[in-house]
Amino acid sequence: MSWSYVLRRIAMFFAVVLCAVTVNFIVPRLAPGDPTAAVLEQLLSRGQQVEGAADIVAAYRARFGLDDPMIVQYLRYVGNTLTLDLGTSISYFPQSVTSQILTALPWTIGLLAISTVIAFGLGSVVGALLAWPGSPHFVRSFAPFLMVLSAIPYYLLALIVLYVLAIWPGWFPLGGAYSGSAPSFSLNGLLDLLYHGFLPGLSIVLAGVGFWALGMRGAMIGVLGEDYLTLAEGKGLSPRRIFFGYAMRNALLPQVTSLAIALGTAASGSVLVEVAFNYPGIGYLLFNALKSSDYFLIQGVAFFLVLTVALSVLVLDLIYPLLDPRIRRQ
Amino acid sequence: MIDAPLLSINDLSVSYAIGNERARAVDGLSLTLGAGQRLGIVGESGSGKSTLALALMRLHKPPAMIDSGQILLGGTDILRLDQGALRKFRWSEVALIPQGAMNALNPVIKVREQMADTIRAHRRDMSARDINKRIDELLVRVGLSTSVAGLYPHELSGGMKQRVCIALAIVLEPKLIIADEPTSALDVVVQRVVIETLKDVQAQIGAAMIMIGHDMGLMAQSVDHLAVMYAGRLVDQAPIREFFRRPLHPYSQLLISSLPSPDETRPLAGIPGMQPSLLDLPAGCAFHPRCPLVQPICREVMPPLETVEPHRRVACHVVAEAYNVRA
Numbered sequence: 204m205s206w207s208y209v210l211r212r213i214a215m216f217f218a219v220v221l222c223a224v225t226v227n228f229i230v231p232r233l234a235p236g237d238p239t240a241a242v243l244e245q246l247l248s249r250g251q252q253v254e255g256a257a258d259i260v261a262a263y264r265a266r267f268g269l270d271d272p273m274i275v276q277y278l279r280y281v282g283n284t285l286t287l288d289l290g291t292s293i294s295y296f297p298q299s300v301t302s303q304i305l306t307a308l309p310w311t312i313g314l315l316a317i318s319t320v321i322a323f324g325l326g327s328v329v330g331a332l333l334a335w336p337g338s339p340h341f342v343r344s345f346a347p348f349l350m351v352l353s354a355i356p357y358y359l360l361a362l363i364v365l366y367v368l369a370i371w372p373g374w375f376p377l378g379g380a381y382s383g384s385a386p387s388f389s390l391n392g393l394l395d396l397l398y399h400g401f402l403p404g405l406s407i408v409l410a411g412v413g414f415w416a417l418g419m420r421g422a423m424i425g426v427l428g429e430d431y432l433t434l435a436e437g438k439g440l441s442p443r444r445i446f447f448g449y450a451m452r453n454a455l456l457p458q459v460t461s462l463a464i465a466l467g468t469a470a471s472g473s474v475l476v477e478v479a480f481n482y483p484g485i486g487y488l489l490f491n492a493l494k495s496s497d498y499f500l501i502q503g504v505a506f507f508l509v510l511t512v513a514l515s516v517l518v519l520d521l522i523y524p525l526l527d528p529r530i531r532r533q
Numbered sequence: 534m535i536d537a538p539l540l541s542i543n544d545l546s547v548s549y550a551i552g553n554e555r556a557r558a559v560d561g562l563s564l565t566l567g568a569g570q571r572l573g574i575v576g577e578s579g580s581g582k583s584t585l586a587l588a589l590m591r592l593h594k595p596p597a598m599i600d601s602g603q604i605l606l607g608g609t610d611i612l613r614l615d616q617g618a619l620r621k622f623r624w625s626e627v628a629l630i631p632q633g634a635m636n637a638l639n640p641v642i643k644v645r646e647q648m649a650d651t652i653r654a655h656r657r658d659m660s661a662r663d664i665n666k667r668i669d670e671l672l673v674r675v676g677l678s679t680s681v682a683g684l685y686p687h688e689l690s691g692g693m694k695q696r697v698c699i700a701l702a703i704v705l706e707p708k709l710i711i712a713d714e715p716t717s718a719l720d721v722v723v724q725r726v727v728i729e730t731l732k733d734v735q736a737q738i739g740a741a742m743i744m745i746g747h748d749m750g751l752m753a754q755s756v757d758h759l760a761v762m763y764a765g766r767l768v769d770q771a772p773i774r775e776f777f778r779r780p781l782h783p784y785s786q787l788l789i790s791s792l793p794s795p796d797e798t799r800p801l802a803g804i805p806g807m808q809p810s811l812l813d814l815p816a817g818c819a820f821h822p823r824c825p826l827v828q829p830i831c832r833e834v835m836p837p838l839e840t841v842e843p844h845r846r847v848a849c850h851v852v853a854e855a856y857n858v859r860a
Contacts (some may be wrong), residue, residue, distance in 0.1 A: 429636055430631050430632070430635075430636040430637045431636060431637055431638055431639045431640070433587075433592055433629075433631060434629065434631055434637045434638075435639070436592055436623070437590055437592050437623055437624060437628070437629045437631075438623065438624045438650070438651040438654065438701075439620045439621060439622070439623035439624045439625065439651070439654050439655060440620075440650060440651070440654045441620070441654060444650060444654070448639070448642065448650070449639050449642075452639075452641055452642075453639070453640065453641060456641075526641070527640075527641060528640070528641060528685040528687065528688075529640060529685070529687045
């Protein structure tokens with residue numbers, strides 16, 4: 204792997220981020236509605252008296268710079284974004300968007316990254332066994348079950364899991380990420396986190412495992428037809444060595460590509476899981492920001508989601524040559 | 534061919550299940566091969582030669598299935614081995630140089646490791662140092678530098694890959710090497726050099742070799758005996774010089790007359806017609822629709838493979854009659 208390769212990948216990363224920032228800037232401004240007016244309406248609807256509403260709107264618009272020309276708003280936005288100053292949240296005023304996101308981020312990373320990796324690992328092994336002629340017969344019967352799982356959306360699975368394991372027998376908490384008002388960093392605190400994270404994690408694993416298994420099965424069938432598999436068998440290698448070193452090792456390559464993208468999009472993909480379980484992550488934050496037309500927060504979250512996709516693709520680009528030697532010389 | 538053959542195949546039939554029908558890719562084939570001998574098997578695509586090669590190591594995959602027969606190698610009945618014994622037998626007794634060696638190596642593992650795993654699978658007691666020494670020695674023997682061991686397959690040229698495959702084939706000094714179109718993906722110059730290398734190492738370790746292909750010229754330089762397959766059956770077998778000097782089976786005659794000759798100027802002659810589908814073989818001799826010497830009996834009775842001269846076997850009514858081997 205040469206330095207120019209690494210530099211090119213990093214340059215690509217920044218180009219993607221800049222495009223995302225631009226789109227991110229334009230899209231919310233195309234939507235109808237005015238953020239300050241939205242906040243005022245909220246206050247009004249709660250029966251609060253707001254005097255001089257027009258003045259307040261004007262004052263806020265001035266404060267958030269919504270009256271400046273678009274190009275000025277844009278340049279300011281790009282500059283601020285690149286320094287991770289994503290503005291002030293309107294609905295959680297005066298907290299900054301960055302601090303909101305940084306509070307939510309560890310929850311999402313903890314929940315989604317771990318569940319996605321578990322789903323990936325489990326699904327890949329099961330998928331490989333589905334295609335492997337030497338695996339026991341009962342493994343074959345998993346296939347239709349996995350297809351059904353991969354077809355059910357995350358949030359529906361979340362609701363089913365919630366009902367079957369929490370509401371009905373009362374084994375698990377209905378939502379939240381921890382007991383009490385703040386997580387504690389003791390052994391008990393950790394167990395409590397696992398206890399709360401189990402159901403949302405389970406629904407993500409269940410929803411993901413079918414996808415990974417079916418993808419792996421397809422890749423595996425392709426690899427099993429290759430000449431080097433016939434030769435591996437001819438060489439008298441043990442089935443275990445052929446399975447792991449020859450078949451799975453090669454079939455995993457396309458899977459890893461999908462993993463990087465899945466890790467990036469997992470955050471947005473499971474907004475509804477976080478909502479269903481009241482899990483205080485990015486998805487939940489985004490859901491609330493959308494409800495209250497909180498421009499800056501929506502933009503901030505969207506920016507972070509793009510950042511995670513771009514980052515995971517960057518990381519993939521940098522580690523993929525280690526997995527597939529054919530990529531190394533380009 | 535000689536008193537105690539190394540390999541003897543008796544009445545072997547391999548078929549592919551296609552829907553409810555079975556296509557006999559190898560049909561009642563018998564042959565023997567002595568230690569150190571080189572046998573070439575030629576035939577058109579679909580004549581069953583690659584199926585035969587895979588079946589000899591029991592590497593055929595469903596829908597292919599061995600229906601009947603016996604394969605004896607050094608007294609071991611290959612078709613009766615259980616999975617564990619089969620694994621030990623493979624490569625230590627019979628090694629394969631596969632068709633299309635381009636994809637025969639695992640793309641994500643270095644050459645050294647692909648050779649080492651083979652040795653480790655069979656010689657548990659061999660130390661890592663001895664294994665590495667052995668690999669270096671083999672690479673040099675096939676004309677490669679030892680540094681090739683540290684490379685990945687995609688870093689090698691086609692000829693180098695094929696040499697690696699040859700080195701790999703002799704890593705355990707097998708008694709039999711099966712080379713399935715070992716040079717089909719190489720250019721003519723490299724083909725020659727690779728075949729020479731293959732012959733050299735085969736002679737050095739004293740292994741017998743079955744070489745499968747359809748390049749008659751290449752066969753002429755490489756093998757002692759030639760066998761011709763047509764539609765799953767062995768139709769002609771002869772020492773290589775005899776075969777070229779005086780081909781007996783009409784199909785063999787046409788094969789040889791279709792070879793371009795540097796001495797005479799004439800239009801290239803092909804063999805008219807197509808090899809029949811294995812699912813819809815003509816009655817009698819499978820070659821009769823294309824045969825210039827066809828007789829009424831050919832359309833009705835399948836000619837058996839008969840020894841007409843020492844070391845020469847032919848399945849043809851016309852030849853059998855000429856030699857008067859039939860009552």
